[in-house]
Amino acid sequence: MSHLIVQVVLDTPLDFCFDYRYPVASEDTQLPQVGQLIVVPFGRRTEVGLVVGIKNHSEVNEKKLKDALSLVEGVPPLHREWIDLCRFAASYYQRSLGEVALPSIPKKIRHLGKLALKRALKSLDEKNGKFLSEREEKPQLHQAQQNAVSAIMHSCGFAPYVLYGVTGSGKTEIYLHSIEQVLDRSPDAQILVMVPEINLTPQLETSVCNRFPHENIATLHSRLTESERLKNWLKIASGKARIILGTRLAVLAPAPKLALIIVDEEHDPSYKQQEGLRYSARDLAVWRASQLKIPVVLGSATPSLESWQHVLTGRYIKLELPERAVKDAVLPAIKLIDTSKQLLNKGLSGELINAIQRRLEKGEQSLLFLNRRGYAPVITCEACGWISSCERCTAYMVYHKSHRLLRCHHCGLERPVPRVCPDCGNADLQALGQGTQRVEEGLKICFPDARVLRIDADSTSRKGSLQQALFSIHRGEVDIIIGTQMIAKGHDFRNLTLVGVLNPDTALFSHDYRSSERLFALLMQVAGRAGRSSLRVGANPSEVLVQTRYPMHPLYQATLSHRYEKYASELLAERKNAGLPPFGYQVLLTAESRKIETALAFLRDAAADIPCKDGIMINEPIPMAMMRIANMERAQMLIESNSRACLQHMLREWLPQLRSRKTGVRWQIEVDPLSI
Numbered sequence: 136m137s138h139l140i141v142q143v144v145l146d147t148p149l150d151f152c153f154d155y156r157y158p159v160a161s162e163d164t165q166l167p168q169v170g171q172l173i174v175v176p177f178g179r180r181t182e183v184g185l186v187v188g189i190k191n192h193s194e195v196n197e198k199k200l201k202d203a204l205s206l207v208e209g210v211p212p213l214h215r216e217w218i219d220l221c222r223f224a225a226s227y228y229q230r231s232l233g234e235v236a237l238p239s240i241p242k243k244i245r246h247l248g249k250l251a252l253k254r255a256l257k258s259l260d261e262k263n264g265k266f267l268s269e270r271e272e273k274p275q276l277h278q279a280q281q282n283a284v285s286a287i288m289h290s291c292g293f294a295p296y297v298l299y300g301v302t303g304s305g306k307t308e309i310y311l312h313s314i315e316q317v318l319d320r321s322p323d324a325q326i327l328v329m330v331p332e333i334n335l336t337p338q339l340e341t342s343v344c345n346r347f348p349h350e351n352i353a354t355l356h357s358r359l360t361e362s363e364r365l366k367n368w369l370k371i372a373s374g375k376a377r378i379i380l381g382t383r384l385a386v387l388a389p390a391p392k393l394a395l396i397i398v399d400e401e402h403d404p405s406y407k408q409q410e411g412l413r414y415s416a417r418d419l420a421v422w423r424a425s426q427l428k429i430p431v432v433l434g435s436a437t438p439s440l441e442s443w444q445h446v447l448t449g450r451y452i453k454l455e456l457p458e459r460a461v462k463d464a465v466l467p468a469i470k471l472i473d474t475s476k477q478l479l480n481k482g483l484s485g486e487l488i489n490a491i492q493r494r495l496e497k498g499e500q501s502l503l504f505l506n507r508r509g510y511a512p513v514i515t516c517e518a519c520g521w522i523s524s525c526e527r528c529t530a531y532m533v534y535h536k537s538h539r540l541l542r543c544h545h546c547g548l549e550r551p552v553p554r555v556c557p558d559c560g561n562a563d564l565q566a567l568g569q570g571t572q573r574v575e576e577g578l579k580i581c582f583p584d585a586r587v588l589r590i591d592a593d594s595t596s597r598k599g600s601l602q603q604a605l606f607s608i609h610r611g612e613v614d615i616i617i618g619t620q621m622i623a624k625g626h627d628f629r630n631l632t633l634v635g636v637l638n639p640d641t642a643l644f645s646h647d648y649r650s651s652e653r654l655f656a657l658l659m660q661v662a663g664r665a666g667r668s669s670l671r672v673g674a675n676p677s678e679v680l681v682q683t684r685y686p687m688h689p690l691y692q693a694t695l696s697h698r699y700e701k702y703a704s705e706l707l708a709e710r711k712n713a714g715l716p717p718f719g720y721q722v723l724l725t726a727e728s729r730k731i732e733t734a735l736a737f738l739r740d741a742a743a744d745i746p747c748k749d750g751i752m753i754n755e756p757i758p759m760a761m762m763r764i765a766n767m768e769r770a771q772m773l774i775e776s777n778s779r780a781c782l783q784h785m786l787r788e789w790l791p792q793l794r795s796r797k798t799g800v801r802w803q804i805e806v807d808p809l810s811i
């Protein structure tokens with residue numbers, strides 16, 4: 136009996152391949168191929184690994200080699216380009232290939248439900264049965280839309296597009312037309328459509344399913360059951376799924392025939408994975424398109440400054456939609472209400488209350504947006520200054536009135552609301568500030584006959600409850616909606632003519648330099664909720680009222696005129712002066728320990744290890760802004776350079792040393808961190 140040597144990567148931080156013997160019993164033995172999944176012994180366990188090479192001899196003493204157990208049946212070999220994508224992500228984000236490739240494979244395969252696998256396999260051919268309606272009416276494209284679709288379809292090779300247009304300008308139509316043309320053009324082409332969060336943006340999914348009722352569509356996101364995930368992943372890997380619709384993790388879908396990638400709301404922070412492999416799915420999507428030499432469309436009303444800078448330098452091509460697609464649907468008027476000069480009633484200004492009243496009279500809907508759930512952000516004792524802080528975090532405990540609880544939104548700690556001040560015994564404790572529950576309560580008092588609905592993480596924790604809430608809004612069963620940023624995205628409420636934004640000011644003074652960019656995007660997005668319906672005779676004009684104490688702030692002034700471009704250049708100029716992204720590159724090393732001194736000392740030692748300091752700036756280690764979470768104290772060290780290559784080179788030399796340190800301190804490296 137002879138054998139081959141297979142080189143296998145496994146889900147471990149060790150960045151090398153493991154050699155195994157693969158016995159070849161007879162001529163009939165199925166030979167392994169690169170890209171196949173294989174079951175191998177590893178330590179005392181058996182693991183599923185990925186075959187990345189096959190050879191006749193090993194450099195390791197062959198007597199020490201173990202035999203591979205079996206190839207995983209029913210999974211086609213994953214193609215080389217997919218392995219190269221994982222390899223790139225691994226090297227860029229400083230992980231091992233195994234840590235990138237294997238976690239992206241469904242658990243059912245990795246845990247070897249071999250029998251289950253065979254049964255699943257049969258149903259891969261099924262078409263999208265979800266919405267077997269007629270092909271939805273497809274509108275004639277406007278000139279600007281036609282130009283965009285035509286540019287995308289006539290791209291040769293890699294072509295990165297920024298599809299820039301306000302909410303309602305017809306970006307989705309462009310996606311749908313491009314998808315249709317790609318499908319028609321070649322019988323096996325696949326298209327990857329990425330959305331920020333599938334549960335928050337069901338509309339795009341519905342549009343795609345309605346428009347292509349007879350296509351094989353596979354979704355990929357974190358809320359799928361393991362069986363769904365397995366089935367969809369296999370549909371993708373086998374090339375049967377033509378349209379892949381998913382969240383950030385879909386960027387690693389092993390589709391063998393990708394011909395087009397679409398990233399909707401490309402600026403959205405949820406494209407950044409914030410734990411484990413900390414990658415930017417948008418950036419990987421662009422890399423993947425360049426690797427495959429295909430077009431990638433980044434759609435947004437407020438493109439990320441990274442993408443916008445590429446537009447300005449001509450690296451990305453701008454496709455612009457100058458106005459709203461539906462005739463007469465104009466952008467809503469935005470108005471700033473100065474709250475520094477007036478007393479608010481339950482957090483609402485007189486003008487906002489009047490505006491809501493006018494909507495109620497005409498049977499129209501209003502939406503209030505407040506990015507704080509709970510009843511009040513904090514409770515306090517006015518006699519002695521006691522404040523409800525979390526004993527485990529550098530954070531306040533939020534008052535949840537309906538449950539009579541104080542709850543920490545960072546570590547989950549819950550405590551009953553004290554009857555009297557724990558410090559001085561004063562019985563008169565005050566709830567300070569407004570959370571969504573408190574505004575809901577206030578609205579019910581101000582408008583006793585109105586139907587008020589709250590949408591936030593607390594009200595939608597049950598599976599399906601968000602969908603229910605959205606349906607009831609669409610059916611007109613709600614007059615006033617109060618919600619967090621969950622409702623800022625993608626929902627298209629036809630009868631909504633008023634949006635109120637309550638107290639967005641905190642972002643203006645954040646330590647995070649990206650917070651203005653985010654707030655601006657959010658305001659534009661929330662504003663986009665209003666005025667999508669074509670105007671009905673006699674209806675109130677659509678308006679957005681922003682309650683702020685700083686109406687003269689440039690951010691709000693830019694919001695007033697819907698002027699993304701002007702504001703983007705201002706922010707870019709600031710970033711350039713400060714050497715911040717996209718003009719500089721960053722790596723963040725974070726460390727956590729029971730004691731902040733230990734974490735800081737670890738970072739200082741780590742800094743001393745940095746081998747090549749040319750072109751690199753190492754900032755002093757500091758405690759993180761939220762220093763303590765769940766009793767772990769956290770510190771960070773930011774490393775900057777104006778050369779990406781310099782940083783990457785340094786990391787390759789430095790990290791092996793860092794990994795070999797035995798300190799007991801938990802640490803993380805993050806390339807291109809999103810928040811610092």
Ligand code: ADP
Pocket residue numbers: 274275276277280300301302303304305306307308309460461
């Ligand atoms: P976006 O994705 O930019 O928010 P959509 O593509 O969803 O915009 O378009 C907004 C609305 O305008 C939708 O109701 C859509 O059906 C409609 N629409 C888009 N393009 C056209 C068109 N060319 N003619 C008529 N209606 C259109």
Ligand code: ZN
Pocket residue numbers: 516517518519520521556557558559560561
């Ligand atoms: Zn007190």
Ligand code: ZN
Pocket residue numbers: 525526527528530543544545546547548764765
């Ligand atoms: Zn806490």
